[in-house]
Amino acid sequence: MELDPLFLSRIQFAFVVSFHAIFPVFTIGLASYIALIYGLAFKTNNPKWERLGAFWTQVFAVVFGMGVVSGIVMSFQFGTNWSNFSLATANFLGPVLSYEVVTAFFLEAAFLGVLLFGRGKVPNGVHFFAALMVSIGTFISSFWILSANSWMQTPAGVEIRDGIYHVVDWSAAIFNESFWYRFAHMGLASFLTGGFVVAGVSAWFLIQKRDTELHRKALSMTLWLLLFLTPLQVFIGDLHGLNTLEHQPTKVAAMEGNWETQKGAPLLLFAIPDQEQQTNHFEVGIPKMASFILTHDWDGEIPGVKEQPPELQPNVPVVFWSFRIMVAMGLLMVLVAVIGLFLRRNKAYMHKRWYLQTLRLMTLSPFIAVLAGWFVTEVGRAPYLVYGQMTHAEGVTPSLTGGMALFTLIGYVLVYACVFAAGAYYLTRVIRTGTEGTEQHDDEKHRAKRPLSAAEASFD
Numbered sequence: 001m002e003l004d005p006l007f008l009s010r011i012q013f014a015f016v017v018s019f020h021a022i023f024p025v026f027t028i029g030l031a032s033y034i035a036l037i038y039g040l041a042f043k044t045n046n047p048k049w050e051r052l053g054a055f056w057t058q059v060f061a062v063v064f065g066m067g068v069v070s071g072i073v074m075s076f077q078f079g080t081n082w083s084n085f086s087l088a089t090a091n092f093l094g095p096v097l098s099y100e101v102v103t104a105f106f107l108e109a110a111f112l113g114v115l116l117f118g119r120g121k122v123p124n125g126v127h128f129f130a131a132l133m134v135s136i137g138t139f140i141s142s143f144w145i146l147s148a149n150s151w152m153q154t155p156a157g158v159e160i161r162d163g164i165y166h167v168v169d170w171s172a173a174i175f176n177e178s179f180w181y182r183f184a185h186m187g188l189a190s191f192l193t194g195g196f197v198v199a200g201v202s203a204w205f206l207i208q209k210r211d212t213e214l215h216r217k218a219l220s221m222t223l224w225l226l227l228f229l230t231p232l233q234v235f236i237g238d239l240h241g242l243n244t245l246e247h248q249p250t251k252v253a254a255m256e257g258n259w260e261t262q263k264g265a266p267l268l269l270f271a272i273p274d275q276e277q278q279t280n281h282f283e284v285g286i287p288k289m290a291s292f293i294l295t296h297d298w299d300g301e302i303p304g305v306k307e308q309p310p311e312l313q314p315n316v317p318v319v320f321w322s323f324r325i326m327v328a329m330g331l332l333m334v335l336v337a338v339i340g341l342f343l344r345r346n347k348a349y350m351h352k353r354w355y356l357q358t359l360r361l362m363t364l365s366p367f368i369a370v371l372a373g374w375f376v377t378e379v380g381r382a383p384y385l386v387y388g389q390m391t392h393a394e395g396v397t398p399s400l401t402g403g404m405a406l407f408t409l410i411g412y413v414l415v416y417a418c419v420f421a422a423g424a425y426y427l428t429r430v431i432r433t434g435t436e437g438t439e440q441h442d443d444e445k446h447r448a449k450r451p452l453s454a455a456e457a458s459f460d
Contacts, residue, residue: 003402006393009081012409014378016073018371019416023067025186025370028142029194030060031135033222034115035128042128052214053131054119055435056198059427061116064108066423070416081405085385085395089165092158092173096148104141108134139187146186150179153377154247155386165386177247181240188233189373191225192333193366198222200363201431203356211435216350219359223349226337234330238293245294248387249303250312251380254319256290257283258302265290265302273316278306314382322375329369336362 034056041049075097078086086093114122114130122130157173158165167173202219206212245252253259257268257280267289271280291300305313336358343349350356381387385395 003406005081005400005402005405006396008402008405008409009077009396009400010392012081012405012412013074013077015409016070016077016412016416017378018374019420020067020070020074021370021374022367023063023070024138024142024145025190025193025366026197027060027064027067028138028187028190029192030056030063030197031131031138032191033194033198034060035131035135038124038128038131042124045124048214048217050119050124051435052218055430057115057131058430061112062423062427062430064112066419069419073412080408081397081400082385082395083397085390088163088390088395089386091165092151092167093148096144096151096174100141100144104137104144107140108137111137142186142190143183146183147174147176147179149377150182151176152386153182153381154178155389160389178240178243181236181243184236185233185240185373188229188236189366189370191229192233193370195222195226195229196333196359196362196366199226200360203359204431205434206350207353207356207360214435216347219350220347223337223340226333227341230330230334230337234334237330241294245303248380250305250308251314251319251376252294253303253305253307254314254316254380255323255376256294256302257316257320258290259305261301261304261307263291263301264288264299267293268320271320273320275313275316278310312383314380319376319380322372322379326369326372326376329365329372333362333365333369 034053037049037053037056040046041053078093111130111133114127115134118127118130151173154177155165155173156176157167157169157171159168160166199219199222202215202222205215206219241252241255256265257271257273258265259278259280264287266283266285266287268280268283268285270282270284272282273280288298291302292298294300294302305316339355340349343352343355348355383391383393385392
């Protein structure tokens with residue numbers, strides 16, 4: 001059997017991107033939470049905030065390291081598996097990815113050491129500033145990465161000469177048509193990921209009855225955050241979908257499982273898309289609802305996948321089901337956050353074991369939603385690398401063989417399995433040790449700067 005280097009390269013990049021994506025989306029949200037915690041520690045001089053911040057900083061450090069390791073490989077793959085694409089787009093993607101390193105990675109690296117090892121060794125204000133800089137660095141990093149990805153989805157500000165992209169308008173290229181929607185959507189996803197992880201871990205500590213005062217406060221703060229952000233994410237997602245309908249109609253058609261262009265298209269709750277037959281089996285839907293959601297008109301026209309020839313169509317079953325998994329996780333997150341609001345009375349959310357167990361299980365929900373969303377975004381763009389302009393077949397390395405692609409794919413799977421196992425083991429140790437392991441012998445030193453007021457002393 002002949003191995004297809006194009007197919008294997010796509011599988012390899014999908015694996016690496018999927019593995020890598022779960023780490024930045026967590027660290028971006030967690031870094032902001034840590035900065036908030038250390039800001040409260042600086043403002044109140046309350047050592048309990050410092051203990052909480054120190055605990056989550058340990059978690060951040062492990063996940064950040066795993067994200068850096070897995071992210072480096074992605075850059076290598078541009079050269080090893082996608083050299084034609086790299087050559088053609090180097091005038092834009094090269095500078096943009098370099099800006100990410102210079103403006104974000106160096107900033108994070110410079111202050112991460114202070115954040116990790118500066119507790120008790122530098123003034124509280126300096127420690128808080130370091131946490132703030134790390135947090136800002138994560139957002140700057142996501143800015144450049146999402147600009148690059150958005151440009152591949154909605155290319156702008158360039159012209160093609162002899163097969164090479166030349167930037168003619170940097171502003172249009174960086175702030176392309178889908179950038180702000182994607183940036184807002186992923187930014188909120190990062191806060192939700194960090195929020196649900198903090199809520200889930202805090203719930204676990206409350207079930208274990210360990211350091212309950214500290215984790216009750218953490219859970220209360222996080223549930224307020226989730227209550228406001230979960231519906232906001234639904235709203236931003238809707239705007240992102242409308243933008244995608246305008247610029248990538250075939251992707252939206254695949255998301256909806258809509259093969260024929262039609263007015264009053266139903267919202268399919270369940271279907272089995274058949275790519276070969278270009279149809280769906282066992283459809284269950286709400287009449288005209290897809291048209292209303294996407295066009296705000298019950299009889300609005302929704303494009304069909306068949307508008308494109310089969311060779312230019314994305315994998316409809318993957319896009320269709322990934323989109324529904326993402327939406328289902330999003331609605332579930334909204335429901336859990338709203339239930340938390342109703343349980344605010346008498347602080348029942350801190351004592352209801354079933355709700356605490358639910359929060360533990362919900363720790364995985366944002367990661368599932370993010371991965372499903374990336375599948376929709378990337379698989380829905382197929383067969384293009386640069387939407388409407390360069391296909392995967394045109395971008396793959398000409399000299400790459402199927403054997404070489406398979407060998408590196410197996411190598412990545414094995415190495416990443418070891419990295420993930422080691423990271424999971426250390427994270428488990430950190431969480432099991434808990435905030436009790438962040439106690440410092442010099443708490444009195446922190447308190448001695450000024451006495452705690454009555455408001456500051458009432459931490460709960």
